[in-house]
Amino acid sequence: MLEVRDLHARYGDSHALFGVNLRVREGGGVALLGRNGAGKSTLMKAVLDAGPLCKGQITLRGRDLQGLATEARARLGLALVPEDRRIFVNLTVRQNLELAQHGQASDRPATSVEAMGRLFPLLPPLLGRLGYQLSGGQQQLVAVVRGLMASPSVLLLDEPAEGLAPKLAMDLADEVRRARQELGLTVLLAEQNIAYARRCTEHVYLLDSGNLVFEGDWAAFDAQPDLKTRYLAV
Ligand SMILES: Nc1ncnc2c1ncn2[C@@H]1O[C@H](COP(=O)(O)OP(=O)(O)O)[C@@H](O)[C@H]1O
Ligand SMILES: [Mg+2]
Structure with missing residues (x-):
């Protein structure tokens, strides 16, 4: 349903994505892995037209998003939960x-x-709590729910597990999985936390320096343990 074809993205003269192809089927859960700076957030922002300059094609249920502003894309059912959460603290x-x-x-x-x-x-x-009275995990939960408040059909989650204790991250991954089931939600998840991503997605894309270096299901990902050491280990 969401399809990205030959996507190039740049910030001024600095190129961040080089011909990326990716698809998420209706109701599917797709993880976009890659270390810091790989281009994960750039791809998600490109889907919402929220930052980088892009070339290539992005379609949602066959409809070309070219020329549509961020709000128009949101009305079509896309929602992004950004990396920095942006909860209003007051x-x-x-x-x-x-x-x-x-x-x-x-x-x-x-x-x-x-x-x-x-x-x-x-x-x-x-x-009833104010934004600043929330822990990191609670903020992340609120950010995810806030993303869902617009009734999106596709939720883009940008590193929701970042900074969370492992147990809390797993609980949140379970919430995302349940939300997928209950709401028939399609999810594209950018993560570096493999355990979290594995828990709420089926399919994996791996980015390195703006290029896709792997695509497959989790079993295929596990069958190539060198992927982790080459492209994800810090
Ligand atoms: N606003 C920006 N202006 C210039 N360069 C940026 C900007 N945002 C990201 N970049 C660059 O684009 C590349 C990809 O970054 P990003 O998509 O944020 O990676 P990731 O989310 O995988 O950590 C990096 O080299 C980063 O420095
Ligand atoms: Mg990022």
């Missing part, structure tokens, strides 16, 4: 979530804070 969690509802995709079922609270049991006790 608003409550509920206010943060309600603000995000304004971008709701027109052809998708409406959602509500209450519905999200049923889907994520950890959420209701946090609703």
Whole structure:
């Protein structure tokens, strides 16, 4: 449903992606792996037209996104949860979530804070708290739920496990997997945390310096242990 063809991206004279091809099927979960600077965030921003200058083709359910601004892409069902989370620290969690509802995709079922609270049991006790009163893990949960408030059909998650304790990261990965099942959500996940990515996706793309160096399922990824040492180890 989401397809990226021969995507080149740059910031001024600095090139970040070199002819990347990627597809995520309807309802699928795809991990985009790669070390810092590999181009993961650039690809996700390219899909939303939120930063880099791009050449190539990006289609959503066969529709070419060329020329569509970020908000128009959001209305078509795309949502990005950015790396830096961007929770409003002086608003409550509920206010943060309600603000995000304004971008709701027109052809998708409406959602509500209450519905999200049923889907994520950890959420209701946090609703009255201010953004700055949240731990890193709680912020990440709120950022994911906020992404879901617009009822997207495709959620792009940029390094949600970054900075989280391992156990908490795994719990959040389970939440993402459950959200996929319950909402029929398609997920493209940028990660360096392999354990997290494995837990909530089926398919893997590996980026290195703006080039794809592997594509396959997790079994195929595991069958080439050198991928990890060459392209992911720090
Ligand atoms: N706003 C920017 N301006 C200039 N260069 C950037 C910008 N954002 C990212 N880059 C460069 O693009 C490349 C890919 O970065 P990025 O997509 O953020 O990688 P990743 O998300 O995999 O860590 C890096 O070389 C990075 O320095
Ligand atoms: Mg990044």
